[in-house]
Amino acid sequence: MISIRPILSNTIRLIFVALGALTLSGCAGAPAALSPASPNAALVSDLFFVLFAIALVVFVVVESLLFFSVIRFRRKKADEMPAQIHGNPKLEMIWTTIPALVLVVVFWLTWQTLISLAAIPPNAMNVKVTGYQWWWRVEYPDLGIVTANEIYVPAGQDILFTLNSNDVIHSFWVPELGGKMDMIPGHTNRLWLRPTKVGIYQGQCAEFCGTAHAQMRFTMNVAPVDQFNAWVAQQKLPAPAPTTDQTRQGLQLMTTVGCQACHAINGTSARGILGPDLTHIASRKTIAAGMLPLNAENLRAWIRDPAAEKPGTKMPKVPLDDKTLDALTAYLLTLK
């Protein structure tokens, strides 16, 4: 038996999607939230276009009625006297019922999408992300990897993000991959995504979380499976041992000037947990939660005076001489 209903509703939906997409993509490239790179984001963007098309129709009809009535019924003679109509129950019933019916449809679509998004698939890969003022700790509990601010995931696989906060409320959001989910102290939230398109996607904190909220960014690097596996293999290694005098000195300074109080470097005595893990910092593209491209110059400036680069940052300014700064920078850049 073939059921006509899904075919019909899908057809109508498609028409609306096309109508909505056409209108909105008229100006420029579609905005991030409407350029889905996962089925999760695609469900939302489809729903958006359906709703946009409905809203567009309502907008055109109602605004036309409004402006037509003002223009058409302008007073022409000072003494003209219009009919004194107090109401019309039949008409009023109609314009109560039509919006109600439209909203029933919208609610039904909402509900359908909502349950599709809520169904967490079994066997998803676990990634634990914890929000800190103003950076992200990223852990892969099943792989034994700890990193920060740059998340790597294999394309085409279900990922289950477990979201927590270390301090205030943050919100985890990568528009191309799906909707956001808050990170709330005392709560553990879960969000699943299946990134399908390879690429590097911008993410950021969406809930106001204090001074450097604007600079709490991250990237989601959706990689082909073999690239992802190579990344995993590299991240699992302890930090490479320093090979030159300067970098050896840099490693030593990590403990003597106080870096180890907050930062961990796997394979050394640095075991701090308050700041980002630095074991493979040189494999990342940015520092300071997506704020500065990683290079010697930026890294050195950041260590010298963190708050000058990112006002509010919790990383303290430690007075260091040029030689110390050079050694620390050189050492950190070896941590591929």
Next chain:
Amino acid sequence: MSSEAVSASAARREYSGAMAWLTTVDHKRIGLMYIAASMFFLLVGGLEAMLIRIQLAEANLKVLNPELYNQIFTMHGTTMVFLAVMPLLIGLANYMVPLLIGARDMAYPRLNALGLWIFILGGVFLNSSFLSGGAPAAGWFGYAPLTSAQYSATTGVDFWIWGLELLGISSILTSLNFVVTTLWLRAPGMKLNRMPMFVWTNLVTAFLILFAMPSISAALILLFLDRRVGTFFFDAAGGGDPLLWQHLFWFFGHPEVYILILPAMGVISEVLPVFSRKPLFGYAAVAYSSVAIGFIGFAVWAHHMFTVGMAPVINAVFALASMIIAVPTAIKIFNWIATMWGGSIRVTSALLFAVGFIALFIIGGLGGIFLATVPIDFQVQDTYFVVGHLHYVLFGGSILAIFAAIYYWFPKMTGRMLNERFGIVHFALQFIGTNLTFFPMHILGLEGMPRRIYTYAANLGWDPLNLLATVGAFILAAAMIVFLYNILVSLKNGKLAGDDPWDGDTLEWATSSPPQVYNFAKIPSVASRRPLWDVKHGGKPLETAKEAHGIHLPAPSIMPLVLAVGLTIMMIGLIYGLIPLVIGLVIFVAALFGWINQPA
């Protein structure tokens, strides 16, 4: 309107000059002071908005540092909601409601004055935080635990707490007064279903304030205890829950949105019929839809919390309730259009602002449906899409309605007309500026721009639309300058208004402009929804009621002001210590005794 009528009342102390204003209990003077003070705060909040838009005009600008930016956007939101839009509407109602229902004053004139003074002092108190180590910087909904002593160490949040408590007390007192006034002091013959629609919506609003305010007032005290006494209501580490704050806040916060929009809808329902020369279409439906919005408005608060991780069923229930609210809203819009349909529309500034309200409110309402659609909200929650939406509703909506009300009632309040040519320029700038500023924000939100960021990187592609929004903001500033200039010029040289410049339908147009202190020499008696229409087009004279005694007006009193000063000093004491607390308490109690011992 002889003066004997008034002098017949009790032997009373009369003041002149500034003292006359400080001691007044006349609802009209109180209304004017409400409007003047909240216009001042509207300018302060507008200045803050301009700073925000200048900072965001391009990527990586450094006009404001993040600490200051965060204070400015927090105070912009707090100021516009609590110190500008809400008291502007309360001030208009204060002036107009007794006139619209044919009463001589509010039911409790001194309480009315108390509400005014607490509002003004509360606004000054809140803004003084800028000079006391920093304004609050946690956003206008102050989510825990960012507001805790650990994450907000300055006294900014304490000023925010007690400032909002003061404003809460003020609006609760005023609302009680509105409820009693509306239910008990209507002119003879004015049944509930004959009340002007502005009185209806204001009554619903008063009930909303009475039921919503206690929620935030309680939450603020819990927050203060967390900050200063070491309790853990909102601290997960101590067994509390940050989400408790969100529920308590939005249980107030969403009805607050209707508190800001329902009286505005009432204004539109007054202005359109008069300038269309027709009665309001579907009076009962417009009144009942306001009541429906009031009720359902209490069942939608968690739609501000779709991304906190609630179960899909709970999200769906709140989505459904939020969508249901769109129905009574749509009813109103269709009824307004039907009011104009087939009418004889006189295009004035007031009418343009009313039509502009509907045009922009439609966009705001449709944006609201997107936000109620949970999966879409997952994407746009906490982005500039929300900022765009809320400004369409509160700026395109409430503020345009307030301008409509001012153009409509200014002649009644001052005896002079506002300049219509300036009014039309003002409207054009306002309408264009609002769309230029706030429409691009929807797209910015979809592009991934979160709200409340003090800057953004250049590689994100957000520059062009942000610049457009900033240009729009400057057009809005120009609109405001035209408006203020119009007010100043018209107060001095405006055309004389006469009693009834618009060919109005309701009772305020039956008395002089501005009205005498006693409003009506003889209380009118009402037989329909449009008593003045009946007089002008039905040939019936305006009936007056038989009164048992002459005009009795309450005596002026300084005690409401003194009491408000005492209360405000107590609030300072709650932040800074025992001495101001005791001084404030002494003044408060003394004023209370003075109040009781004064004849009303």
